[in-house]
Amino acid sequence: MLDFTTITTAIDRFLHSALPDWAATLTECALVAVCVIAAYLVFAIVMIFMERKVCAAFQCRLGPTRVGFWGVLQVFADVFKMLIKEIIEIKDSDRILYNLAPFLVIMSSLITFSCLPFAEGLQVLDFNIGVFFIMAASSFGILGILLAGWSSSNKFSMIGAMRSGGQMISYELSMGLCILTLVVLSGTMQISEIVETQTRGWFIIRGHIPAIIAFIIYIIAGNAETNRAPFDLPEAESELTAGFHTEYSGMGFGLFYVAEFMNMFIISGIASTLFLGGWAPLYIPGLEGFNEAMCWIPGIVWFLGKTFFVIWLMMWIRWTFPRMRIDQVLVLEWKYLVPIGLLNLLIMTICVVMGWTF
Amino acid sequence: MDLVLLFTMIIASIAFVGIVMILTRWISPRTFNRQKGETYECGIPTQGETWIHFKAGYYLFAILFLMFDIEAVFLFPWATIVQELGMKALVGVLFFLFFLILGLAYAWRKKALEWK
Numbered sequence: 499m500l501d502f503t504t505i506t507t508a509i510d511r512f513l514h515s516a517l518p519d520w521a522a523t524l525t526e527c528a529l530v531a532v533c534v535i536a537a538y539l540v541f542a543i544v545m546i547f548m549e550r551k552v553c554a555a556f557q558c559r560l561g562p563t564r565v566g567f568w569g570v571l572q573v574f575a576d577v578f579k580m581l582i583k584e585i586i587e588i589k590d591s592d593r594i595l596y597n598l599a600p601f602l603v604i605m606s607s608l609i610t611f612s613c614l615p616f617a618e619g620l621q622v623l624d625f626n627i628g629v630f631f632i633m634a635a636s637s638f639g640i641l642g643i644l645l646a647g648w649s650s651s652n653k654f655s656m657i658g659a660m661r662s663g664g665q666m667i668s669y670e671l672s673m674g675l676c677i678l679t680l681v682v683l684s685g686t687m688q689i690s691e692i693v694e695t696q697t698r699g700w701f702i703i704r705g706h707i708p709a710i711i712a713f714i715i716y717i718i719a720g721n722a723e724t725n726r727a728p729f730d731l732p733e734a735e736s737e738l739t740a741g742f743h744t745e746y747s748g749m750g751f752g753l754f755y756v757a758e759f760m761n762m763f764i765i766s767g768i769a770s771t772l773f774l775g776g777w778a779p780l781y782i783p784g785l786e787g788f789n790e791a792m793c794w795i796p797g798i799v800w801f802l803g804k805t806f807f808v809i810w811l812m813m814w815i816r817w818t819f820p821r822m823r824i825d826q827v828l829v830l831e832w833k834y835l836v837p838i839g840l841l842n843l844l845i846m847t848i849c850v851v852m853g854w855t856f
Numbered sequence: 857m858d859l860v861l862l863f864t865m866i867i868a869s870i871a872f873v874g875i876v877m878i879l880t881r882w883i884s885p886r887t888f889n890r891q892k893g894e895t896y897e898c899g900i901p902t903q904g905e906t907w908i909h910f911k912a913g914y915y916l917f918a919i920l921f922l923m924f925d926i927e928a929v930f931l932f933p934w935a936t937i938v939q940e941l942g943m944k945a946l947v948g949v950l951f952f953l954f955f956l957i958l959g960l961a962y963a964w965r966k967k968a969l970e971w972k
Binding site: 499523527530531532534535556580581582583584585586587588589590597600601604609610612616618622623624626627630633648650651652653654656662663664665668670671674675678681682685687723739744745747750752753824825828829831833836837840843844850851 | 858860861862863864865866868869870871872873874875877879880881883884885886887892893894895896897906907910911913914917918920921924925928931932935936937938939940942943945946949950952956958960964969970971972
């Protein structure tokens with residue numbers, strides 16, 4: 499299989515031979531930053547376009563068709579439109595916090611994005627506490643949302659931010675429990691190792707029943723984390739205008755929008771890493787020829803394929819179910835998902851201790 | 857190297873948002889209008905304060921979240937060594953989860969999980 503470490507080490511060698519050590523490190527950091535931001539924006543554009551087309555398909559519409567072939571350039575047109583919109587300063591807002599909020603939201607999602615393993619060796623941050631770090635980094639995006647709602651001095655924003663905060667911290671819990679369940683199975687928190695062990699079978703197959711339950715809970719919690727329907731009440735457009743980003747205009751709104759879509763990508767990326775094997779190809783014990791053939795497909799294709807499959811699943815959920823009320827959302831989390839998650843953790847532990855996994 | 861990269865990502869995200877915001881301020885039009893700085897609610901002028909005492913229900917769930925999130929912090933190191941410890945890990949976590957579920961049951965019984 500294509501290993502990206504050869505490419506990165508080649509670039510590293512070249513830079514260190516051509517430049518002094520500090521300059522080489524600096525150039526590498528700049529290169530990594532530019533690549534990650536470019537990838538971040540490309541995926542954001544792809545996802546916004548996909549969302550429009552998929553939602554159109556679910557509603558028997560065509561979606562954007564005018565701008566460019568098959569409407570491909572629609573998103574670019576939107577980005578340019580947002581760039582030339584005026585940034586409005588609100589009279590009563592808390593100016594510092596108002597401007598700080600997009601920084602926090604983007605920072606959290608960009609750091610989490612750089613933890614995703616796109617292919618073998620194509621991963622920016624690979625800590626030994628990988629999944630735990632992802633949880634920590636993704637949770638301070640909530641802070642940005644709360645600040646955005648609070649500082650706007652708008653009642654809709656305020657209610658939206660409070661709902662968003664309450665919902666996101668609640669569902670982070672069952673998300674953490676699902677990740678915990680998978681860590682019990684894998685025995686490591688480092689993402690590259692988690693994927694490495696899955697080259698001998700994906701966790702959703704090796705962990706059978708508890709892993710499937712964890713996957714379902716993870717998808718539900720992921721939908722709530724990204725504030726999408728049926729959990730889109732933080733920005734329920736029919737009651738709250740636009741929720742926490744009502745008062746943001748132009749690119750300020752655009753950044754929240756991008757971060758929201760990228761959070762969905764990140765959630766799906768983590769789901770595909772933990773449950774569906776990341777870049778690891780499909781492995782069926784006993785079928786050696788089949789496994790060999792699967793290894794010929796590059797890892798990045800596997801990763802993106804699985805990620806976009808999960809994204810499509812989330813979009814399907816979004817356009818199928820009606821919105822819930824805040825009490826229903828919290829009851830679903832605290833009275834159903836948390837107890838089931840804890841029980842599931844116990845089942846997984848029993849399975850691992852007894853050796854009932856594949 | 858990992859921490860250097862983490863630092864790079866933090867700088868990169870700040871730079872990205874900063875550049876976008878400066879760029880959009882630079883190329884977008886600027887007009888002054890007294891109405892523009894008003895809060896956008898329904899078209900009519902806003903009534904009353906926004907920064908008021910908020911519903912306590914959210915606060916309650918935040919406290920509950922804190923309790924369970926700390927529990928996750930304790931469980932992560934345990935989860936990595938379940939396979940080595942075997943039966944011992946299972947018995948240990950049974951005690952831990954028992955007390956945890958006791959806490960959840962207490963909150964449930966006290967109707968802290970209802971939305972009022």
